[in-house]
Amino acid sequence: MVTTLIRRIIQAGFVILAMTVIVFLGVNVIGNPVDILINPDLNQAERLRVIENLGLDRPLWQQYLSFLHGLTEGNFGNSFVYSKPALDVILERLPATLELALCAMVIAIVVGLPLGLYAGLYPNRVSSRVIMTGSILGFSLPTFWVGLMLILLFAVQLGWLPSNGRGETAMLFGVRWSFLTWDGLSHLLLPALNLALFKTSLILRLTRAGVQEVIMQDYVKFARAKGLRENRIILVHILKNLMIPVVTIIGLEFGSLIAFSIVTESIFGWPGMGKLIIDSINLLDRPVIVAYLMMMVVLFVSLNFIIDVCYTLLDPRVRLDGKG
Amino acid sequence: MTRRNFHASVIALIAAGAIPASAQEPTLSIGMAAPITSLDPHEDSNSPNNATSRHIWDSLINRGGLAENKPQLATEWEVVDDTHWRFKLREGVTFHDGSSFDAEDVVVSLIRARDKESQAFASYTRNIADVTAEDDHTVVVETTVPDPMILNSLSRIRIISSEFADAPVSDFENGPAAVGTGPFKLVSYTPGDRIELERNEDYFAGPADWSRVTLRLVPDDGGRLASLLAGDLDLIENLPAEGVARVESNDDLKIIRGQSTRLVYLGMDVSRDQTPFATAKDGSPLDSNPFKDARVRKALLMAMNREAIVDRVMQKNGTVAHQFVAEGFFGHSGEVEEVGYDPEAAKALLAEAGYPDGFALTIHGPSGRYVNDSEVLQAAGQMFSRIGIDTKVEVMPWSVYSGKYSDGEYSLFLGSWGVNTGEVSNPALALVAARNADKGTGRYNGGGIDVPAINELLDQATSTLDEETREPLLQNVSAATFNDVWLLPMHYENVVLGAKNGIEFKPRGDKYTLAYEVHKAGE
DSSP states (O other), X not given: OHHHHHHHHHHHHHHHHHHXXXXXXXXXXXXXXXXXXXXXXXXXXXXXXXXXXXXXXXXXXXXXXXXXXXXXXXXXXXXXXXXXBHHHHHHHHHHHHHHHHHHHHHHHHHHHHHHHHHHHHSTTSHHHHHHHHHHHHHHHSOHHHHHHHXXXXXXXXXXXXXXXXXXXXXXXXXXEEXXXXXXXXXXXXXXXXXXHHHHHHHHHHHHHHHHHHHTTSHHHHHHHHHTOOHHHIIIIIIIHHHHHHHHHHHHHHHHHHHHHOHHHHHHTTOOSHHHHHHHHHHTTOHHHHHHHHHHHHHHHHHHHHHHHHHHHHHOXXXXXXXXX | OOHHHHHHHHHHHHHHHHHHHHHHOOEEEEEESSOOSOSOTTTOOOHHHHXXXXXXXXXXXXXXXTSOEEESSEEEEEEEETTEEEEEEOSSOBOTTSOBOOHHHHHHHHHHHHHOTTOTTHHHHTTEEEEEEEETTEEEEEESSOOTTHHHHHTTSOOOOGGGTTOOHHHHHHSTTOOOSSSEEEEEEETTTEEEEEEOTTOTTOOOSOSEEEEEEOOOHHHHHHHHHHTSOSEESSOOGGGHHXXXXXXXXXXXXXXXXXXXXXXXXXXXXXXXXEXXXXXXXXXXXXXXXXXXXXXXXXXXXXXXXXXIISTTOEEEOSSSSXXXXXXXXXXXXXXXXXXXXXXXXXXHTTOTTXXXXXXXXXXXXXXXXXXXXXXXXXXXXXXXXXXXXXXXXXXXXXXXXXXXXOSEEEEEEEOTTSBTHHHHHHHTSOOBTTTTBOTTOTTOOOOHHHHHHHHHHTTOOOHHHHHHHHHHHHHHHHHXXXXXXXXXXXXXXXXXXXXXXXXXXXOOOOGGGOXXXXX
């Protein structure tokens, strides 16, 4: 397990390195950050001073090398826009995104898994058909539209929930969280529902497909023949065996919830990282873009590792270090 | 006390506490359309930052809605000589932390803004040679050259407490250094989400109408509109065009409109002998650059139905422009001929200039930078086509476009300038003065305009302190620019806000939404 972990870390290192090169080149291809960042009222001499101050007067390869040098000291550079360390800018937004993603994932699992199980076990019931049809809607309705409809219905028409923003927060571990206050929770509900809709449908359909495959297996029939209780068959023999694809999807989707919930964050004015990265790309704020993408590479690599560990727990035949 | 009595008294207590509180403590939530980048008032100069900092800090000079200079922390001022100005400071003013305001704070703030590494305020501080305190309530500002814009510049620089001269950006955002003399005190700032403020009861100009103000940062148009409709926000900036009907049909809401100083214009390449994006209709190069001929430029202006563009494309969120600034602003000229929509006369002018069949043209512009920018450009392109100029429209993101248009890569391009001084020398120096790196003029003169008469007038205007001599000079700059059609003026963007009925606010030329200037109706 340890060797696998080390191997993964080395791989991630290479991915990160490649990505920093791409971002450095890419940002320069899009345009010159100077044209966007600098106050148009400045004269040429003042511009030069700012450019020098941002370190943009040097050739690209020098900028890249000094960036790598800073990296060895854990310094990602200062954001061009916010005049603060890029990492601080991102970490400020991380809790908001994290709690939104977690909340959405919990909703998706709590709703999607049981419904999928039900629809798989009793495929011919009318209720199962209704669930499956509903899941098609969940798949195909665009997020931004559902988000606006949720706001129109619950905030504008009914006035039950706030339309926008993060609401009141409370401190825990030195970080502000919304889910600790009623006001914060009420702000969290709509965006979390909106994000969860697609994921719920995904998990639901995956679970149902898994159930229908597993239920035909000999060991399930054998368990039935032995006269095991139905609950035990479902929980131990069916559920555990269909979890591998589901866990894979949950892990990857959780990553994408954290990294790419841009649409929902914009519509609900949620001050998370997704909004930040889009703004940073528009403003060519290279330090923030680089730091953000590096974090995301680390995130996905570690999520994949956690998924692999889960495999070994679910299926003893899977070994991390072996060939299996 | 019986249990029943206890309950009753608790309810009574709650009621007693709650009802007067809501009656006495009016709160205001404003939806800002653009996020701020920093709460340090000297770190970065852009509209959202500067509007936000005005809630917490004051300047020496108070900029009015028409960019007029009024007393704020300075009560009066005088010109000592060409390069020295003396300011009398207001007495008895205290900062939010209780310390008193004096000349030292002014000295520290102006020098801090000038010497900050980010150089964000350089355009306002570049002429400040030194600031000295004569006594506790008098300062003298020495300028490097005679600077007629110094009052305007000083209205831009917020005065912080001298104690925080070396405070880093984070101290301003987390609170300890965010201490000003302004109408509101900072309660908290959540990046990307909100700024919470409470009233400064001791504000020298009288306390604000609102005991608590929340500035919500909601850049998403749909989200901002929904929050207004849901009643979560009392006032929103940049009401999106698609929301106009919904707000109008709602009995509890209203639209507040006003004119801003942001001019949208079309620039043309008037310097090269052959311009890259204008060709004959078969694609072969033209003998000469058509935009060098004033008749062609005027024909283009006549070809555009700008009333219709403002009315339909801009959904009334703009006002037709004829020169740099609208009437009432410094340097507006009565001599500028207002060119109307006349496609027949435009065709005749084109024929007279030697293009009876027109030519082919590609025009360029940004998308998503200004209000309906790409739609405006497309409408203009169609109107050019109607007088025989086959026009193709290319738009691109601002990050790609911004460097290219100012460097003169295009033949005809859309540009815009927020006239943040509210007078003509600011746009004229950037857009039509000849490019000169030493003087810092013509930085956004993407068409290569170089008219000796205009350069000469601007040279005089920028070194004249006397307002009465300066004004006719700038008026002549306006007339010389627009009567020879060196730029095609399109429109001024309007300030459009959505508000609850109980709210009164007079929009400002600089588009700032200042809670101190928002009032409750009928008070």
